[in-house]
Amino acid sequence: MGKIVMAKSKLSYEESRRQRLEENKKRMEALNLPQLAQALKTTSSPKPSPMKRTKPRTVEKQMVVVRRSSRVANLPTPVYKEVVVDRVMIPRKSYSSRHRDLSNRVYASDEARAEAMERAENLESGLGSDHPIFVKTMLPSHVSGGFWLGLQVQFCKEHLPKGDEVMTLIDEDGDEYPTIYLARKTGLSGGWKGFAVAHDLVDGDALVFQLIRRTAFKVYILRVGRPEDGNKL
Numbered sequence: 001m002g003k004i005v006m007a008k009s010k011l012s013y014e015e016s017r018r019q020r021l022e023e024n025k026k027r028m029e030a031l032n033l034p035q036l037a038q039a040l041k042t043t044s045s046p047k048p049s050p051m052k053r054t055k056p057r058t059v060e061k062q063m064v065v066v067r068r069s070s071r072v073a074n075l076p077t078p079v080y081k082e083v084v085v086d087r088v089m090i091p092r093k094s095y096s097s098r099h100r101d102l103s104n105r106v107y108a109s110d111e112a113r114a115e116a117m118e119r120a121e122n123l124e125s126g127l128g129s130d131h132p133i134f135v136k137t138m139l140p141s142h143v144s145g146g147f148w149l150g151l152q153v154q155f156c157k158e159h160l161p162k163g164d165e166v167m168t169l170i171d172e173d174g175d176e177y178p179t180i181y182l183a184r185k186t187g188l189s190g191g192w193k194g195f196a197v198a199h200d201l202v203d204g205d206a207l208v209f210q211l212i213r214r215t216a217f218k219v220y221i222l223r224v225g226r227p228e229d230g231n232k233l
Helices: 002-030 033-044 110-126 153-159 192-198
Strands: 133-137 165-170 176-182 206-213 216-222
Touching: 110 133, 110 206, 110 216, 176 192
Parallel strands: 165 216
Antiparallel strands: 133 206, 165 176, 206 216
16 A cells, blocks of 8 residues: 555656646747757857968068268268287297207206306496396296296386387397397397297306397306306406
């Protein structure tokens, strides 16, 4: 009996549900809702847009007249060209036959250097004061490697040219060696190597420089460890 009641109850529920669906469907048709839903669905899905095609950029070149100041507008166009500046130069000499083997060079001891300097100072005193004079002891940088000879700054300011010049070095035999004197650096550059190599100068040698002309030095060499040298006057 109970099963029959449940079956009838379930049947009545399904019947009422079907009726409600039919009524809702009629209401939707009366309001034209199915067509509106379809229209909204169609408009809400965007159509894929075709790929944009960009045109290549074209750069147009034009000749433009450069504006000039009114003060120089009537002046001729300037012409720029290289200007050759005169430089102090000396002819190069070949000293290939006088190259020295510096691998076995010996550095002077303090005692030997001082002894050579003492002999140079004695020679300086014997030469008198008629010409400006100074003594210079040789260091490794003077006689090898860079071959740069810095001179006494105060001596250069008082006695040597204010600009770069060709300075001639005259040895004890009267042979002349042109060198470049750099006024701003107060030293001898080009040509000094030739003098040093030609006279086999080594570390510890003492040189007496006597300014006999505005651009000429008489040079006396006092060899380190060789007291008999430097007696030619």
